[in-house]
Amino acid sequence: MLALTCWSCKTEYPNLPYNDIESFSIQDADGKTLSASIVNDQIILYWPPLVEQPESITPTIKISELATITPASGTAIQLQSDKPITYTVRAQDGSSKNYTLVFQYNQPLVQAKMNLLEGKYYLSYPKNEPISIRGENILLDETQTKGYLVDKDGKETLLSFYAAPQASGIVFNTPEDLKPGIYHIKLISGRYTVLTDPFEVLLPTLYNVIKWQDMFYTGRKGGDLVLNINSREAYELYFKADFDHFIAVDNLNNEYSINNVVFDVAAMTITLPIPVSVKGDAINTLKMMDKNGKLLSVGNFNISLN
Template sequence: MTLIQFIKYFKSPVGKPLMILLFLLVFTSCKKEYQESPYAEMINFSIKDAKGEILKAGLENQEIILYWPPEQAVPEFITPSITLAEGATVLPASGTKVPFRNGEVFRVKAKNGNTTTYKIKLKINAIIPYISNVNFMKFKTKIFLTKGNPVSIIGDYFGTDAKLIKLYLIGKDDKETQVEPVSVNPISISFIPDGSPGLYKRIKLVSQELTAIYEQEFELIPEQVLPSLTTVSFGQPRTLKHGDEIEVKGGMNLAVVDRVIFYNNATGGEYDLIIKEKRADGWILQIPPTLPLGVYNDLYFFFPETDYREGGNAGISFTGSITIVP
Protein backbone atom coordinates (compact mmCIF):
# COMPACT_ATOMS: atom_id res chain seq x y z
CA MET A 1 0.00 0.00 0.00
CA THR A 2 1.36 3.37 -1.00
CA LEU A 3 1.33 6.39 1.32
CA ILE A 4 -1.49 7.99 -0.74
CA GLN A 5 -3.56 4.82 -0.50
CA PHE A 6 -2.88 4.65 3.28
CA ILE A 7 -4.12 8.23 3.80
CA LYS A 8 -7.19 7.64 1.64
CA TYR A 9 -7.99 4.49 3.60
CA PHE A 10 -8.07 6.35 6.95
CA LYS A 11 -10.28 9.04 5.39
CA SER A 12 -12.83 6.44 4.39
CA PRO A 13 -15.84 5.62 6.67
CA VAL A 14 -14.17 2.35 7.68
CA GLY A 15 -10.73 3.87 8.36
CA LYS A 16 -11.83 6.82 10.48
CA PRO A 17 -12.77 4.70 13.57
CA LEU A 18 -9.48 2.84 13.27
CA MET A 19 -7.59 6.12 13.13
CA ILE A 20 -9.31 7.37 16.30
CA LEU A 21 -8.53 4.10 18.10
CA LEU A 22 -4.88 4.29 17.07
CA PHE A 23 -4.65 7.87 18.35
CA LEU A 24 -6.10 6.87 21.74
CA LEU A 25 -3.64 4.00 22.06
CA VAL A 26 -0.68 6.28 21.37
CA PHE A 27 -1.94 8.92 23.84
CA THR A 28 -2.52 6.38 26.60
CA SER A 29 0.92 4.90 26.06
CA CYS A 30 2.55 8.32 26.40
CA LYS A 31 0.55 9.09 29.53
CA LYS A 32 1.69 5.87 31.23
CA GLU A 33 5.28 6.60 30.35
CA TYR A 34 5.24 9.87 32.30
CA GLN A 35 3.45 8.65 35.48
CA GLU A 36 5.45 9.55 38.62
CA SER A 37 7.01 6.67 40.56
CA PRO A 38 5.09 5.66 43.73
CA TYR A 39 8.01 3.84 45.42
CA ALA A 40 9.31 5.42 48.66
CA GLU A 41 11.78 2.66 49.38
CA MET A 42 15.30 2.39 50.75
CA ILE A 43 17.32 -0.15 48.75
CA ASN A 44 20.63 -0.06 50.64
CA PHE A 45 22.05 1.59 53.78
CA SER A 46 25.72 1.26 54.73
CA ILE A 47 28.25 2.90 57.05
CA LYS A 48 31.90 2.38 58.01
CA ASP A 49 32.97 0.91 61.34
CA ALA A 50 35.84 2.14 63.52
CA LYS A 51 38.33 0.26 61.31
CA GLY A 52 36.97 1.69 58.08
CA GLU A 53 35.21 -1.52 57.04
CA ILE A 54 31.80 -1.19 55.36
CA LEU A 55 28.79 -2.34 57.39
CA LYS A 56 25.60 -3.00 55.43
CA ALA A 57 22.34 -2.64 57.31
CA GLY A 58 19.43 -5.02 57.18
CA LEU A 59 16.23 -3.30 56.03
CA GLU A 60 13.13 -4.86 57.53
CA ASN A 61 9.75 -3.44 58.57
CA GLN A 62 10.99 0.11 58.13
CA GLU A 63 13.94 -0.57 60.45
CA ILE A 64 17.59 0.01 59.57
CA ILE A 65 19.22 -2.83 61.52
CA LEU A 66 22.95 -2.35 62.11
CA TYR A 67 25.10 -4.96 63.86
CA TRP A 68 28.05 -3.13 65.40
CA PRO A 69 31.27 -5.15 65.89
CA PRO A 70 32.23 -6.05 69.47
CA GLU A 71 35.24 -4.38 71.06
CA GLN A 72 34.76 -1.27 68.92
CA ALA A 73 33.72 2.04 70.43
CA VAL A 74 30.28 3.06 69.19
CA PRO A 75 30.62 6.49 67.53
CA GLU A 76 28.34 9.38 68.34
CA PHE A 77 27.84 10.17 64.64
CA ILE A 78 27.82 8.28 61.33
CA THR A 79 27.79 9.30 57.66
CA PRO A 80 25.63 6.74 55.85
CA SER A 81 25.59 5.91 52.16
CA ILE A 82 21.98 5.36 51.06
CA THR A 83 20.55 3.91 47.84
CA LEU A 84 16.87 4.57 47.06
CA ALA A 85 14.20 3.48 44.62
CA GLU A 86 14.28 5.38 41.31
CA GLY A 87 13.19 8.97 41.71
CA ALA A 88 12.95 8.85 45.53
CA THR A 89 14.67 11.25 47.93
CA VAL A 90 15.62 10.91 51.60
CA LEU A 91 16.10 13.24 54.54
CA PRO A 92 18.70 13.37 55.98
CA ALA A 93 20.34 12.90 52.61
CA SER A 94 22.92 10.25 51.80
CA GLY A 95 26.37 11.42 52.93
CA THR A 96 24.99 13.60 55.72
CA LYS A 97 26.50 13.28 59.21
CA VAL A 98 23.79 12.15 61.64
CA PRO A 99 23.63 10.96 65.28
CA PHE A 100 24.21 7.23 65.68
CA ARG A 101 21.47 6.12 68.04
CA ASN A 102 18.42 3.93 68.21
CA GLY A 103 15.35 5.56 66.74
CA GLU A 104 17.19 8.04 64.50
CA VAL A 105 14.71 8.76 61.67
CA PHE A 106 15.14 8.79 57.88
CA ARG A 107 12.17 9.82 55.69
CA VAL A 108 12.06 8.54 52.12
CA LYS A 109 9.78 10.39 49.69
CA ALA A 110 8.70 9.04 46.28
CA LYS A 111 8.14 11.25 43.25
CA ASN A 112 4.38 10.96 43.64
CA GLY A 113 4.56 12.16 47.27
CA ASN A 114 4.36 8.79 49.05
CA THR A 115 6.58 8.67 52.15
CA THR A 116 8.11 5.90 54.25
CA THR A 117 9.80 6.42 57.61
CA TYR A 118 12.80 4.28 58.55
CA LYS A 119 14.42 4.13 62.01
CA ILE A 120 17.87 2.96 63.07
CA LYS A 121 18.00 -0.13 65.27
CA LEU A 122 21.48 -0.66 66.70
CA LYS A 123 22.60 -4.10 67.84
CA ILE A 124 25.95 -4.83 69.47
CA ASN A 125 27.52 -8.18 68.64
CA ALA A 126 28.35 -9.01 72.27
CA ILE A 127 27.14 -11.23 75.09
CA ILE A 128 25.25 -9.59 77.95
CA PRO A 129 27.67 -9.22 80.90
CA TYR A 130 26.83 -10.50 84.35
CA ILE A 131 28.13 -9.72 87.84
CA SER A 132 28.68 -12.58 90.28
CA ASN A 133 30.27 -10.67 93.16
CA VAL A 134 31.43 -7.28 94.41
CA ASN A 135 34.04 -7.19 97.20
CA PHE A 136 32.15 -4.92 99.57
CA MET A 137 33.75 -4.17 102.90
CA LYS A 138 31.90 -5.76 105.83
CA PHE A 139 32.10 -5.16 109.57
CA LYS A 140 29.54 -6.67 111.91
CA THR A 141 26.18 -5.59 110.42
CA LYS A 142 27.68 -2.98 108.09
CA ILE A 143 28.11 -3.47 104.33
CA PHE A 144 29.92 -0.53 102.78
CA LEU A 145 32.36 0.97 100.30
CA THR A 146 34.97 3.50 101.33
CA LYS A 147 35.79 6.50 99.18
CA GLY A 148 39.30 6.14 97.84
CA ASN A 149 39.50 2.40 98.55
CA PRO A 150 39.66 0.21 95.37
CA VAL A 151 36.74 -2.15 94.69
CA SER A 152 36.63 -5.21 92.42
CA ILE A 153 33.63 -6.41 90.42
CA ILE A 154 33.78 -10.08 89.48
CA GLY A 155 31.80 -11.67 86.64
CA ASP A 156 32.16 -12.37 82.93
CA TYR A 157 31.81 -10.86 79.43
CA PHE A 158 32.93 -7.41 80.56
CA GLY A 159 35.04 -6.57 77.53
CA THR A 160 38.56 -5.16 77.67
CA ASP A 161 38.20 -1.55 76.51
CA ALA A 162 37.68 0.80 79.47
CA LYS A 163 36.22 3.40 77.11
CA LEU A 164 33.27 1.07 76.43
CA ILE A 165 32.54 0.47 80.11
CA LYS A 166 30.47 2.69 82.38
CA LEU A 167 29.84 2.13 86.08
CA TYR A 168 27.19 3.71 88.27
CA LEU A 169 26.39 3.64 91.98
CA ILE A 170 22.60 3.87 92.34
CA GLY A 171 21.39 5.67 95.47
CA LYS A 172 18.29 4.88 97.50
CA ASP A 173 16.72 7.90 95.78
CA ASP A 174 17.58 6.38 92.33
CA LYS A 175 20.22 9.04 91.70
CA GLU A 176 23.07 7.67 89.58
CA THR A 177 26.69 8.49 90.39
CA GLN A 178 29.16 7.52 87.67
CA VAL A 179 32.54 6.13 88.73
CA GLU A 180 35.50 5.51 86.46
CA PRO A 181 36.99 2.03 85.99
CA VAL A 182 40.67 1.77 86.88
CA SER A 183 41.38 -1.56 85.20
CA VAL A 184 39.27 -3.94 83.12
CA ASN A 185 39.45 -7.46 81.76
CA PRO A 186 36.74 -9.91 80.66
CA ILE A 187 36.14 -11.26 84.19
CA SER A 188 36.87 -8.36 86.55
CA ILE A 189 36.72 -4.60 86.78
CA SER A 190 38.22 -2.41 89.50
CA PHE A 191 37.15 1.13 90.37
CA ILE A 192 37.60 3.79 93.06
CA PRO A 193 34.29 4.65 94.78
CA ASP A 194 33.25 8.28 94.62
CA GLY A 195 30.13 10.31 95.27
CA SER A 196 28.17 11.62 98.22
CA PRO A 197 28.38 9.51 101.40
CA GLY A 198 25.06 7.83 102.14
CA LEU A 199 22.87 4.85 101.36
CA TYR A 200 22.92 3.07 98.00
CA LYS A 201 21.02 0.06 96.66
CA ARG A 202 22.73 -1.27 93.54
CA ILE A 203 25.66 -1.12 91.12
CA LYS A 204 25.01 -0.78 87.39
CA LEU A 205 27.51 -1.83 84.75
CA VAL A 206 27.14 -0.87 81.09
CA SER A 207 29.56 -2.76 78.85
CA GLN A 208 29.38 -2.22 75.08
CA GLU A 209 25.86 -0.77 75.48
CA LEU A 210 24.71 -3.91 77.37
CA THR A 211 23.68 -3.60 81.02
CA ALA A 212 24.23 -5.74 84.12
CA ILE A 213 22.80 -4.94 87.56
CA TYR A 214 24.04 -6.05 91.00
CA GLU A 215 21.45 -5.59 93.74
CA GLN A 216 22.91 -4.89 97.19
CA GLU A 217 22.14 -2.25 99.79
CA PHE A 218 25.32 -0.61 101.07
CA GLU A 219 26.77 2.57 102.49
CA LEU A 220 29.34 4.81 100.88
CA ILE A 221 31.46 6.30 103.66
CA PRO A 222 34.30 8.84 103.71
CA GLU A 223 37.84 7.59 103.46
CA GLN A 224 38.90 5.91 106.70
CA VAL A 225 42.30 7.17 107.84
CA LEU A 226 43.80 4.98 110.53
CA PRO A 227 45.74 6.76 113.25
CA SER A 228 49.42 6.78 112.34
CA LEU A 229 52.65 8.24 113.62
CA THR A 230 55.43 8.39 111.05
CA THR A 231 57.92 10.50 112.98
CA VAL A 232 58.33 12.21 116.34
CA SER A 233 59.04 15.83 117.05
CA PHE A 234 62.09 15.08 119.18
CA GLY A 235 65.18 13.65 117.57
CA GLN A 236 67.74 14.15 120.33
CA PRO A 237 67.95 12.21 123.59
CA ARG A 238 65.82 13.68 126.37
CA THR A 239 66.00 13.45 130.12
CA LEU A 240 62.66 13.79 131.95
CA LYS A 241 61.28 13.52 135.46
CA HIS A 242 57.91 12.45 136.79
CA GLY A 243 55.33 15.14 136.05
CA ASP A 244 57.22 16.55 133.06
CA GLU A 245 55.39 16.99 129.77
CA ILE A 246 56.53 16.05 126.29
CA GLU A 247 54.98 16.99 122.95
CA VAL A 248 54.69 14.30 120.28
CA LYS A 249 53.95 15.37 116.70
CA GLY A 250 54.26 13.83 113.26
CA GLY A 251 51.09 11.80 112.67
CA MET A 252 47.55 11.74 111.29
CA ASN A 253 44.13 11.21 112.86
CA LEU A 254 45.70 10.87 116.31
CA ALA A 255 42.90 12.67 118.13
CA VAL A 256 40.95 9.38 118.30
CA VAL A 257 43.73 7.64 120.24
CA ASP A 258 42.67 6.68 123.77
CA ARG A 259 45.88 5.17 125.17
CA VAL A 260 49.63 5.89 124.80
CA ILE A 261 52.42 3.85 126.41
CA PHE A 262 56.19 3.64 126.67
CA TYR A 263 57.60 0.19 126.03
CA ASN A 264 60.76 -0.90 127.81
CA ASN A 265 62.83 -3.23 125.66
CA ALA A 266 64.91 -4.43 128.58
CA THR A 267 62.01 -5.53 130.78
CA GLY A 268 59.21 -5.95 128.23
CA GLY A 269 57.07 -3.69 130.37
CA GLU A 270 54.25 -1.45 129.07
CA TYR A 271 53.73 1.81 130.94
CA ASP A 272 50.83 4.18 130.37
CA LEU A 273 51.42 7.87 129.84
CA ILE A 274 48.93 10.59 130.71
CA ILE A 275 47.32 12.21 127.62
CA LYS A 276 47.00 15.88 128.51
CA GLU A 277 45.96 17.11 125.06
CA LYS A 278 44.90 15.43 121.79
CA ARG A 279 45.39 16.83 118.32
CA ALA A 280 45.12 15.36 114.83
CA ASP A 281 48.91 15.31 114.42
CA GLY A 282 49.87 14.28 117.96
CA TRP A 283 49.50 14.78 121.70
CA ILE A 284 50.94 16.44 124.76
CA LEU A 285 51.88 13.66 127.17
CA GLN A 286 52.78 13.77 130.85
CA ILE A 287 55.15 11.41 132.64
CA PRO A 288 53.14 9.73 135.43
CA PRO A 289 54.64 9.23 138.90
CA THR A 290 54.33 5.46 138.48
CA LEU A 291 56.61 5.26 135.42
CA PRO A 292 59.75 3.27 136.33
CA LEU A 293 63.04 5.02 135.98
CA GLY A 294 65.04 3.99 132.96
CA VAL A 295 65.57 4.44 129.23
CA TYR A 296 62.72 4.22 126.69
CA ASN A 297 62.96 4.08 122.89
CA ASP A 298 59.53 2.80 121.85
CA LEU A 299 56.10 4.38 122.00
CA TYR A 300 52.80 2.61 121.26
CA PHE A 301 49.30 4.02 120.91
CA PHE A 302 45.85 2.41 120.84
CA PHE A 303 42.62 3.43 119.12
CA PRO A 304 39.06 2.21 119.71
CA GLU A 305 36.63 0.31 117.50
CA THR A 306 34.23 2.27 115.27
CA ASP A 307 31.08 1.31 113.36
CA TYR A 308 33.23 0.34 110.37
CA ARG A 309 36.45 -1.17 111.77
CA GLU A 310 38.03 -2.86 114.72
CA GLY A 311 40.21 -1.09 117.22
CA GLY A 312 43.95 -1.47 116.96
CA ASN A 313 47.37 -0.18 117.85
CA ALA A 314 50.58 1.02 116.25
CA GLY A 315 53.97 2.11 117.41
CA ILE A 316 57.19 3.87 116.59
CA SER A 317 60.79 3.68 117.73
CA PHE A 318 62.62 6.96 118.22
CA THR A 319 66.35 7.41 117.85
CA GLY A 320 66.58 9.99 120.59
CA SER A 321 65.96 7.89 123.69
CA ILE A 322 64.07 9.23 126.68
CA THR A 323 65.60 8.70 130.08
CA ILE A 324 63.44 8.99 133.18
CA VAL A 325 65.38 10.16 136.23
CA PRO A 326 64.33 10.91 139.84
Protein backbone atom coordinates in the same frame (compact mmCIF):
# COMPACT_ATOMS: atom_id res chain seq x y z
CA MET B 1 -0.67 7.15 7.53
CA LEU B 2 2.47 5.20 8.59
CA ALA B 3 3.18 7.62 11.44
CA LEU B 4 -0.42 7.46 12.60
CA THR B 5 -0.31 3.67 12.60
CA CYS B 6 2.91 3.58 14.72
CA TRP B 7 1.49 6.05 17.25
CA SER B 8 -1.64 3.97 17.71
CA CYS B 9 0.50 0.85 18.43
CA LYS B 10 2.62 2.49 21.24
CA THR B 11 2.23 0.72 24.62
CA GLU B 12 1.93 2.81 27.80
CA TYR B 13 3.24 1.30 31.10
CA PRO B 14 1.95 2.34 34.55
CA ASN B 15 4.32 4.07 36.98
CA LEU B 16 6.10 1.66 39.30
CA PRO B 17 4.61 1.34 42.83
CA TYR B 18 7.78 0.10 44.60
CA ASN B 19 9.06 2.11 47.58
CA ASP B 20 11.40 -0.25 49.38
CA ILE B 21 14.87 0.15 50.89
CA GLU B 22 16.82 -2.79 49.54
CA SER B 23 20.09 -2.23 51.39
CA PHE B 24 21.53 0.24 53.91
CA SER B 25 25.24 0.24 54.84
CA ILE B 26 27.90 2.44 56.42
CA GLN B 27 31.66 2.35 56.98
CA ASP B 28 32.91 1.92 60.55
CA ALA B 29 35.99 3.66 61.98
CA ASP B 30 38.25 0.98 60.43
CA GLY B 31 36.68 1.27 56.99
CA LYS B 32 34.72 -1.97 57.26
CA THR B 33 31.24 -2.14 55.79
CA LEU B 34 28.39 -2.54 58.27
CA SER B 35 25.09 -3.57 56.72
CA ALA B 36 21.79 -2.84 58.43
CA SER B 37 18.87 -5.24 58.70
CA ILE B 38 15.66 -4.05 57.07
CA VAL B 39 12.74 -5.37 59.14
CA ASN B 40 9.30 -4.09 58.11
CA ASP B 41 9.58 -0.31 58.52
CA GLN B 42 12.80 -0.32 60.57
CA ILE B 43 16.44 0.01 59.55
CA ILE B 44 18.31 -1.79 62.33
CA LEU B 45 22.00 -0.96 62.43
CA TYR B 46 24.19 -2.92 64.88
CA TRP B 47 27.31 -1.12 66.05
CA PRO B 48 30.39 -3.20 67.04
CA PRO B 49 30.95 -3.79 70.78
CA LEU B 50 33.39 -1.61 72.76
CA VAL B 51 33.68 0.87 69.90
CA GLU B 52 32.55 4.41 70.65
CA GLN B 53 29.34 5.36 68.90
CA PRO B 54 29.97 8.04 66.24
CA GLU B 55 28.23 11.39 66.24
CA SER B 56 27.20 10.97 62.61
CA ILE B 57 27.09 8.38 59.84
CA THR B 58 26.99 8.65 56.04
CA PRO B 59 25.00 5.68 54.72
CA THR B 60 24.95 4.18 51.26
CA ILE B 61 21.34 3.26 50.43
CA LYS B 62 19.91 1.19 47.59
CA ILE B 63 16.20 1.56 46.88
CA SER B 64 13.55 0.32 44.45
CA GLU B 65 13.90 1.12 40.76
CA LEU B 66 12.85 4.66 39.82
CA ALA B 67 12.05 5.51 43.46
CA THR B 68 13.56 8.42 45.42
CA ILE B 69 14.61 8.64 49.06
CA THR B 70 14.83 11.49 51.56
CA PRO B 71 17.40 12.09 53.00
CA ALA B 72 19.34 10.93 49.95
CA SER B 73 21.99 8.23 49.93
CA GLY B 74 25.37 9.72 50.93
CA THR B 75 23.84 12.35 53.21
CA ALA B 76 25.48 12.60 56.66
CA ILE B 77 23.05 11.90 59.52
CA GLN B 78 23.57 13.13 63.08
CA LEU B 79 23.02 10.34 65.61
CA GLN B 80 23.40 12.39 68.79
CA SER B 81 19.80 13.52 68.81
CA ASP B 82 16.68 12.73 70.80
CA LYS B 83 14.57 12.84 67.64
CA PRO B 84 14.01 9.62 65.63
CA ILE B 85 15.71 9.48 62.24
CA THR B 86 13.21 8.75 59.48
CA TYR B 87 13.78 7.97 55.81
CA THR B 88 10.99 8.39 53.26
CA VAL B 89 11.01 6.34 50.06
CA ARG B 90 8.69 7.61 47.33
CA ALA B 91 7.76 5.30 44.46
CA GLN B 92 7.41 6.37 40.83
CA ASP B 93 3.62 6.35 41.20
CA GLY B 94 3.81 8.78 44.15
CA SER B 95 3.15 6.30 46.96
CA SER B 96 5.57 6.52 49.88
CA LYS B 97 6.82 4.51 52.84
CA ASN B 98 8.64 5.69 55.97
CA TYR B 99 11.54 3.83 57.58
CA THR B 100 12.93 4.56 61.07
CA LEU B 101 16.63 4.09 61.75
CA VAL B 102 17.23 2.05 64.90
CA PHE B 103 20.84 2.24 66.11
CA GLN B 104 21.60 -0.82 68.24
CA TYR B 105 24.77 -0.82 70.29
CA ASN B 106 25.92 -4.43 70.30
CA GLN B 107 27.18 -4.30 73.89
CA PRO B 108 28.39 -7.41 75.73
CA LEU B 109 27.54 -8.01 79.37
CA VAL B 110 29.28 -5.63 81.81
CA GLN B 111 30.88 -7.01 84.97
CA ALA B 112 32.33 -5.14 87.95
CA LYS B 113 33.98 -6.12 91.25
CA MET B 114 35.59 -4.07 93.99
CA ASN B 115 39.39 -4.07 93.88
CA LEU B 116 39.82 -4.16 97.66
CA LEU B 117 41.62 -6.49 100.04
CA GLU B 118 39.00 -8.31 102.14
CA GLY B 119 36.38 -5.80 101.02
CA LYS B 120 37.80 -3.02 103.22
CA TYR B 121 38.56 0.60 102.32
CA TYR B 122 40.40 2.81 104.81
CA LEU B 123 39.92 6.56 104.96
CA SER B 124 43.15 8.56 104.95
CA TYR B 125 44.38 12.07 105.59
CA PRO B 126 44.70 14.65 104.12
CA LYS B 127 43.01 13.18 101.05
CA ASN B 128 41.26 9.87 100.57
CA GLU B 129 42.76 7.45 98.10
CA PRO B 130 40.82 6.80 94.86
CA ILE B 131 38.65 3.71 94.81
CA SER B 132 38.83 1.25 91.95
CA ILE B 133 36.82 -1.60 90.51
CA ARG B 134 37.86 -4.40 88.18
CA GLY B 135 35.51 -5.14 85.33
CA GLU B 136 34.83 -6.39 81.85
CA ASN B 137 33.34 -4.66 78.81
CA ILE B 138 33.08 -1.23 80.45
CA LEU B 139 32.34 1.45 77.86
CA LEU B 140 35.08 4.05 77.48
CA ASP B 141 32.66 6.89 76.79
CA GLU B 142 32.27 8.95 79.99
CA THR B 143 28.80 10.06 78.87
CA GLN B 144 27.67 6.41 78.87
CA THR B 145 29.56 5.19 81.94
CA LYS B 146 28.72 6.49 85.42
CA GLY B 147 29.45 5.36 88.97
CA TYR B 148 27.39 5.98 92.09
CA LEU B 149 28.30 5.33 95.73
CA VAL B 150 25.29 3.71 97.42
CA ASP B 151 25.03 3.71 101.23
CA LYS B 152 23.08 1.28 103.44
CA ASP B 153 19.96 3.44 103.16
CA GLY B 154 20.07 3.46 99.36
CA LYS B 155 21.29 7.05 99.04
CA GLU B 156 23.29 7.50 95.83
CA THR B 157 26.21 9.88 95.31
CA LEU B 158 27.60 10.44 91.82
CA LEU B 159 31.34 9.71 91.68
CA SER B 160 33.80 11.68 89.58
CA PHE B 161 36.45 9.96 87.47
CA TYR B 162 40.01 9.79 88.80
CA ALA B 163 41.13 8.60 85.37
CA ALA B 164 39.44 7.84 82.07
CA PRO B 165 37.48 4.55 82.21
CA GLN B 166 39.03 1.42 80.74
CA ALA B 167 37.23 -1.67 79.47
CA SER B 168 38.86 -3.77 82.24
CA GLY B 169 38.48 -1.37 85.13
CA ILE B 170 37.67 2.09 86.36
CA VAL B 171 38.96 4.38 89.13
CA PHE B 172 36.77 6.92 90.92
CA ASN B 173 37.47 9.74 93.33
CA THR B 174 35.80 9.28 96.70
CA PRO B 175 33.54 11.97 98.21
CA GLU B 176 35.33 14.35 100.56
CA ASP B 177 32.72 13.75 103.28
CA LEU B 178 32.88 9.94 103.08
CA LYS B 179 31.98 8.36 106.41
CA PRO B 180 32.60 4.85 107.79
CA GLY B 181 29.91 2.35 106.86
CA ILE B 182 28.79 -0.31 104.40
CA TYR B 183 28.53 0.70 100.73
CA HIS B 184 28.08 -0.58 97.18
CA ILE B 185 29.09 1.00 93.91
CA LYS B 186 26.44 1.10 91.20
CA LEU B 187 28.05 1.11 87.77
CA ILE B 188 25.99 2.15 84.76
CA SER B 189 27.68 1.49 81.44
CA GLY B 190 25.55 1.73 78.33
CA ARG B 191 22.54 -0.56 78.58
CA TYR B 192 23.75 -2.35 81.72
CA THR B 193 23.57 -1.48 85.41
CA VAL B 194 25.80 -3.49 87.78
CA LEU B 195 25.90 -3.36 91.58
CA THR B 196 29.17 -4.44 93.23
CA ASP B 197 29.39 -6.59 96.33
CA PRO B 198 29.23 -4.61 99.58
CA PHE B 199 32.43 -3.19 101.03
CA GLU B 200 33.23 -1.52 104.33
CA VAL B 201 34.65 1.96 104.72
CA LEU B 202 36.75 2.17 107.88
CA LEU B 203 38.51 4.91 109.80
CA PRO B 204 42.19 5.47 108.89
CA THR B 205 44.67 2.83 109.96
CA LEU B 206 46.64 3.48 113.10
CA TYR B 207 49.66 4.39 110.98
CA ASN B 208 47.87 7.67 110.21
CA VAL B 209 47.98 8.43 113.94
CA ILE B 210 51.19 6.78 115.20
CA LYS B 211 54.42 7.55 113.39
CA TRP B 212 56.05 4.30 112.48
CA GLN B 213 58.24 4.72 109.42
CA ASP B 214 61.92 4.97 110.41
CA MET B 215 60.93 4.81 114.09
CA PHE B 216 61.93 2.06 116.55
CA TYR B 217 60.17 1.94 119.92
CA THR B 218 61.30 0.23 123.11
CA GLY B 219 59.22 0.21 126.29
CA ARG B 220 59.39 -1.11 129.82
CA LYS B 221 56.76 -3.18 131.59
CA GLY B 222 55.22 -1.00 134.26
CA GLY B 223 56.62 2.12 132.61
CA ASP B 224 55.41 4.69 130.09
CA LEU B 225 55.81 4.06 126.38
CA VAL B 226 56.08 7.30 124.41
CA LEU B 227 55.07 7.15 120.73
CA ASN B 228 55.17 9.91 118.14
CA ILE B 229 52.02 11.30 116.56
CA ASN B 230 52.11 10.98 112.81
CA SER B 231 49.27 13.37 111.98
CA ARG B 232 47.68 15.68 114.51
CA GLU B 233 44.94 16.52 112.00
CA ALA B 234 44.05 12.85 111.42
CA TYR B 235 43.82 12.25 115.17
CA GLU B 236 41.66 15.29 115.82
CA LEU B 237 39.43 14.73 112.79
CA TYR B 238 38.74 11.02 113.12
CA PHE B 239 39.54 9.84 116.65
CA LYS B 240 39.70 12.52 119.33
CA ALA B 241 35.96 12.70 119.97
CA ASP B 242 35.49 8.94 120.43
CA PHE B 243 38.81 7.51 121.65
CA ASP B 244 38.84 5.98 125.15
CA HIS B 245 41.67 3.44 125.49
CA PHE B 246 44.08 1.11 123.71
CA ILE B 247 44.20 -2.67 123.66
CA ALA B 248 47.72 -4.05 123.24
CA VAL B 249 48.40 -7.55 121.91
CA ASP B 250 51.76 -9.05 122.87
CA ASN B 251 53.83 -11.54 120.90
CA LEU B 252 52.17 -14.39 122.82
CA ASN B 253 48.79 -13.21 121.57
CA ASN B 254 47.63 -11.97 124.99
CA GLU B 255 45.51 -8.80 125.15
CA TYR B 256 45.87 -5.97 127.68
CA SER B 257 43.76 -2.88 128.16
CA ILE B 258 45.81 0.33 128.34
CA ASN B 259 43.93 3.21 129.98
CA ASN B 260 44.93 6.74 130.96
CA VAL B 261 46.54 7.32 127.57
CA VAL B 262 47.74 10.89 127.05
CA PHE B 263 47.67 12.52 123.59
CA ASP B 264 49.84 15.64 123.64
CA VAL B 265 49.24 17.23 120.25
CA ALA B 266 51.51 20.17 121.09
CA ALA B 267 54.45 17.83 121.69
CA MET B 268 53.19 15.40 119.02
CA THR B 269 53.46 12.45 121.43
CA ILE B 270 51.26 9.65 122.79
CA THR B 271 52.05 8.30 126.25
CA LEU B 272 50.89 4.73 127.03
CA PRO B 273 51.38 3.25 130.53
CA ILE B 274 52.44 -0.37 129.83
CA PRO B 275 50.88 -2.90 132.25
CA VAL B 276 53.41 -4.73 134.39
CA SER B 277 51.43 -7.90 133.76
CA VAL B 278 52.44 -8.18 130.09
CA LYS B 279 53.84 -11.69 129.58
CA GLY B 280 55.49 -11.31 126.20
CA ASP B 281 58.60 -9.34 125.36
CA ALA B 282 57.01 -7.28 122.56
CA ILE B 283 53.77 -5.62 121.55
CA ASN B 284 52.76 -6.64 118.05
CA THR B 285 49.37 -4.94 117.71
CA LEU B 286 47.64 -1.84 119.04
CA LYS B 287 43.90 -1.29 118.85
CA MET B 288 42.18 2.05 119.39
CA MET B 289 38.85 1.59 121.18
CA ASP B 290 35.94 3.94 121.83
CA LYS B 291 33.97 4.46 125.04
CA ASN B 292 31.64 1.57 124.17
CA GLY B 293 34.45 -0.89 123.53
CA LYS B 294 34.08 -0.63 119.74
CA LEU B 295 37.18 -0.85 117.58
CA LEU B 296 38.13 2.45 115.98
CA SER B 297 41.37 1.44 114.28
CA VAL B 298 44.15 -1.10 114.43
CA GLY B 299 47.80 -1.33 113.45
CA ASN B 300 50.51 -3.98 113.56
CA PHE B 301 53.73 -2.87 115.27
CA ASN B 302 56.88 -4.37 116.75
CA ILE B 303 57.50 -2.64 120.05
CA SER B 304 60.20 -4.23 122.16
CA LEU B 305 59.62 -4.50 125.92
CA ASN B 306 62.19 -4.84 128.69
